[in-house]
Amino acid sequence: MATARLARTADENRVLSEAVARVARCWKLTNEQLGAILGLSSATVSRLHAGGFRLNRSNKAFELGQYLVRLFRSLDSLMGSDDAAAISWLRTANLDLGARPVDLIRTIRGLSDVADYVDDYRARV
Template sequence: MFAREVMQASAPAREAAVITKAAVRAAERLGLSARMLAGVLGLSEASVSRMRRGDFALERGSKPFELAVLLVRLFRSLDAITGGDETVAQTWMATDNRALGGRPVERITSISGLTDVLAYLDARRALV
């Protein structure tokens, strides 16, 4: 959706557009490919491509919408910990983490892994 269309849309449509755009931006800043983002959200790569073009918005109440909210939370936590350094965030996502039992980028492709990584970051963020 274009900015003017978003402003004229209903509240749920605006919310869907905002969450969709936030998830796409979070994925980009975390270094996630379209395939990885599709795996996290449980969508096809074609749907992710449409999300990036602004031709598709996640529907409130759907599983992909809820997973996108969690991904945005994960990004915000990691961003706070790394001080906004995308290189550090991307390196952390790609590096094996014994506490998480694998690389975070691989763990977040399952719901349990996504929530585990988010809980880990939230706990670390509390220390900052």
């Protein structure tokens, strides 16, 4: 039973780590930007991209990674899977949010606010 739980946790860590790395590639986030979002160093993010580091369910970076993937999925749905449109939205000043979303998601509060904003917008559509 404990072995199955450990295997499941390791698999969750791998899956989320790969998903976060894919989000960063799709949105063309630098290691510094992704590190700021997850609370990790640029060097650690580089290892994440290379597969030498995995987010761990017991750390805050894992939870922030979940928020990032949630934001990606919501924005991807809203933009019709158009990565260029999503990147443009992220990098353009948003009057409702008061800043560029890509700048806001560098903090925990900003990541949560942007994810909630996109989810709320999707609910109206």
